[in-house]
Amino acid sequence: xxxxxxxxxxxxxxxQAALRVAYERHGAAVLYxxxxxxxxxxxxxxxxxxxxxxxxxxxxxxxxxxxxxxxxLLGIARRKAVDRLRSAAREERKxxxxxxxxxxxVEDTPERIVDxxxxxxxxxxxxxxxxxxxxxxxxDDLTHPQIAAVTGLPLGTVKSHIRRGMANLRRRWEVDGxxxxxxxxxxxRAL
Amino acid sequence: xxxxxxxRLVLLALSEEREELTEADHxxxxxxxxxxxxxxxxxxxxxxxxxxxxxxxxxxxHIWQGIAAGIADSPPxxxxxxxxxxxxxxxxxxxxxxxWLTPVLAAAAAAIVAVAGTVAVERFTGRAPGEQVTxxxxxxxxATVPASAGGYVQVLADGxxxxxxxxxxxxxxxxxxxxxxxxxxxxxxxxxxxPDTPKAVLPLPPGTDLNRYRLVDVSDEPHDGxxxxxxxxxxxxxxxx
Numbered sequence: 001x002x003x004x005x006x007x008x009x010x011x012x013x014x015x016q017a018a019l020r021v022a023y024e025r026h027g028a029a030v031l032y033x034x035x036x037x038x039x040x041x042x043x044x045x046x047x048x049x050x051x052x053x054x055x056x057x058x059x060x061x062x063x064x065x066x067x068x069x070x071x072x073l074l075g076i077a078r079r080k081a082v083d084r085l086r087s088a089a090r091e092e093r094k095x096x097x098x099x100x101x102x103x104x105x106v107e108d109t110p111e112r113i114v115d116x117x118x119x120x121x122x123x124x125x126x127x128x129x130x131x132x133x134x135x136x137x138x139x140d141d142l143t144h145p146q147i148a149a150v151t152g153l154p155l156g157t158v159k160s161h162i163r164r165g166m167a168n169l170r171r172r173w174e175v176d177g178x179x180x181x182x183x184x185x186x187x188x189r190a191l
Numbered sequence: 192x193x194x195x196x197x198x199r200l201v202l203l204a205l206s207e208e209r210e211e212l213t214e215a216d217h218x219x220x221x222x223x224x225x226x227x228x229x230x231x232x233x234x235x236x237x238x239x240x241x242x243x244x245x246x247x248x249x250x251x252x253h254i255w256q257g258i259a260a261g262i263a264d265s266p267p268x269x270x271x272x273x274x275x276x277x278x279x280x281x282x283x284x285x286x287x288x289x290x291w292l293t294p295v296l297a298a299a300a301a302a303i304v305a306v307a308g309t310v311a312v313e314r315f316t317g318r319a320p321g322e323q324v325t326x327x328x329x330x331x332x333x334a335t336v337p338a339s340a341g342g343y344v345q346v347l348a349d350g351x352x353x354x355x356x357x358x359x360x361x362x363x364x365x366x367x368x369x370x371x372x373x374x375x376x377x378x379x380x381x382x383x384x385x386p387d388t389p390k391a392v393l394p395l396p397p398g399t400d401l402n403r404y405r406l407v408d409v410s411d412e413p414h415d416g417x418x419x420x421x422x423x424x425x426x427x428x429x430x431x432x
Binding site for chain 2: 016050112
């Protein structure tokens with residue numbers, strides 16, 4: 001699996017196959033974000049297409065030092081989706097229709113959806129045992145001793161996997177997440 | 192008191208254990224530990240929400256085809272313009288063709304690339320015997336057109352062109368079929384208008400050089416009495432033998 005650095009290099013060199021790799025790797029997340037933001041499949045597919053075309057056109061703007069490819073693509077997709085929502089709102093005003101927009105619950109804000117996609121992606125990248133212990137803690141709500149019992153790992157190992165795993169997720173979130181301004185103040189302490 | 196132990200903060204963030212009194216006391220005074228705990232709680236909260244995002248379904252291939260059509264030959268430092276066809280909808284003046292044809296060139300080349308792969312496959316899938324096909328093309332939507340739009344063109348030995356289209360955007364005008372010279376997009380042959388049916392057969396003007404006019408183009412034309420191409424292309428595809 002080629003790294004973001006390598007992909008970025010190939011993209012900048014004008015290698016379309018690199019965009020295809022990016023699409024295969026991150027197209028699902030981009031489509032998911034667009035669908036959640038726009039609420040309909042046809043618009044979401046359009047925005048996904050626009051996002052990757054814009055990524056290609058603006059490929060010189062991707063800097064692997066500043067964030068991951070996924071974070072960059074989700075940022076573009078978010079802007080495209082918001083543009084579309086705005087122009088749809090303008091159309092509605094033109095037609096003088098007043099549509100009641102239900103308030104967005106906090107867990108469904110664009111920022112939160114981006115954060116989730118970024119964290120999900122990072123979870124996939126964690127070393128196997130770190131990932132497994134975190135899944136048991138997050139999804140199955142197991143305690144450290146329960147995780148030790150289920151996995152057969154010593155309790156101390158479970159502890160360190162979870163601590164390091166969470167630190168990894170957090171670092172990634174700080175790099176790529178959307179909603180951080182309000183969340184983390186100051187550099188993270190080494191865990 | 193010392194800062195809370197990192198392992199301890201994790202347990203508190205996961206709500207696995209409750210704060211001791213001394214810890215609660217420290218947390219009310221120590222902003223560093225407060226922030227640490229809050230940030231770990233955020234990670235735990237979002238972490239618990241990602242279960243459904245683990246195995247998102249792969250995006251459909253037709254989106255990629257739209258992307259492929261949109262990207263070919265676009266220079267890296269061009270402004271972010273993902274809708275070449277929109278720029279074409281300016282004032283229509285016959286002599287001004289060259290102004291809209293330049294941006295179209297990139298889109299046209301894109302369509303060729305996008306279609307090349309598909310055509311290669313379809314060449315071997317075979318058609319009904321007796322229906323002699325001399326050339327064919329798969330039509331892909333340009334970037335501004337919904338990705339579900341598309342079409343298929345066959346040039347028959349008797350000089351007819353059969354064209355199937357699907358999911359074209361609605362128009363207040365009509366859809367027209369053209370054969371363009373991809374090497375000089377100011378040169379084109381008008382084949383005719385599409386009826387409302389998904390399938391149409393149009394006559395190929397006798398003597399048309401299909402090696403030159405090999406780029407099939409479906410455009411959206413307004414009812415303005417101007418017979419020239421509107422510049423608003425919807426589908427493109429290159430004929431191959």
